[in-house]
Amino acid sequence: MTGSIVFSDVSVQLGDRLALDAVSLVLDAPRTAVIGANGSGKSTFARVLGGLVAPSSGTVSVLGVDPQRQASALRRLVGFVFSNPDAQIIMPTVAEDAAFSLRSEKLPRAVVAERVRQALDEFGLTDLADRAAHDLSGGQKQLLALCGAVIRRPELMIADEPTAYLDARNSRQIAEHLLAPTDRRLVLVTHDLALAQRCDVAVLFEDGRMTGFGDPADVVSQYEASLSC
Numbered sequence: 037m038t039g040s041i042v043f044s045d046v047s048v049q050l051g052d053r054l055a056l057d058a059v060s061l062v063l064d065a066p067r068t069a070v071i072g073a074n075g076s077g078k079s080t081f082a083r084v085l086g087g088l089v090a091p092s093s094g095t096v097s098v099l100g101v102d103p104q105r106q107a108s109a110l111r112r113l114v115g116f117v118f119s120n121p122d123a124q125i126i127m128p129t130v131a132e133d134a135a136f137s138l139r140s141e142k143l144p145r146a147v148v149a150e151r152v153r154q155a156l157d158e159f160g161l162t163d164l165a166d167r168a169a170h171d172l173s174g175g176q177k178q179l180l181a182l183c184g185a186v187i188r189r190p191e192l193m194i195a196d197e198p199t200a201y202l203d204a205r206n207s208r209q210i211a212e213h214l215l216a217p218t219d220r221r222l223v224l225v226t227h228d229l230a231l232a233q234r235c236d237v238a239v240l241f242e243d244g245r246m247t248g249f250g251d252p253a254d255v256v257s258q259y260e261a262s263l264s265c
């Protein structure tokens with residue numbers, strides 16, 4: 037795990053809204069939580085990080101890669117999980133969907149089969165390998181989406197409210213997979229403040245501005261204090 041995530045004076049204008057307003061930060065910690073009220077800019081931050089939204093001004097470096105100018109290098113670095121796994125499930129069966137994530141790596145068929153076997157096992161999906169992916173429960177679909185992201189062995193996982201629609205048990209399961217110690221970085225956008233406090237560092241957004249950064253317990257306290265004003 038080398039390199040930093042660096043935002044230098046990054047602003048993003050979306051329509052008539054300044055979704056990010058002059059954000060500067062350096063992230064070195066393995067696991068970063070991104071918190072803040074609805075509409076504060078969290079997803080925009082995650083999307084800029086993942087190269088899905090271009091900054092209107094300022095510069096971004098993701099582990100040495102410019103997301104806008106080095107799109108293919110970024111794709112190799114980054115895995116995504118969103119709140120709605122349906123958007124990430126493409127192939128008919130669970131095993132085919134997991135294998136689809138490896139299509140661009142042009143690996144020998146036996147290597148793909150072994151990686152899929154290992155990943156399905158890790159996510160407890162082995163018994164569902166031949167099931168229709170769209171017939172899975174919400175929690176199982178989110179596990180498959182995460183499995184599809186992890187199987188590519190990204191250096192950075194960007195998770196945008198991955199537990200938003202899950203019950204307590206499935207939320208816990210997804211959280212354990214995301215937070216497990218690995219060489220992978222995690223940037224986790226979440227409204228779950230208990231989950232945020234399990235990260236190494238937290239970032240707080242308010243109205244597109246970064247207003248808090250540091251120890252997650254402190255940043256969560258700052259956020260809670262702002263809510264009671």
Ligand SMILES: Nc1ncnc2c1ncn2[C@@H]1O[C@H](COP(=O)(O)OP(=O)(O)OP(=O)(O)O)[C@@H](O)[C@H]1O
Pocket residue numbers: 050051052053054055072073074075076077078079080081
């Ligand atoms: N495509 C768009 N066009 C115009 N405004 C947008 C667009 N996408 C987001 N916004 C606005 O930018 C601001 C930041 O949105 P963003 O989705 O980053 O917030 P968020 O903190 O992730 O919110 P939530 O917690 O509700 O998901 C909001 O005011 C939102 O309405």
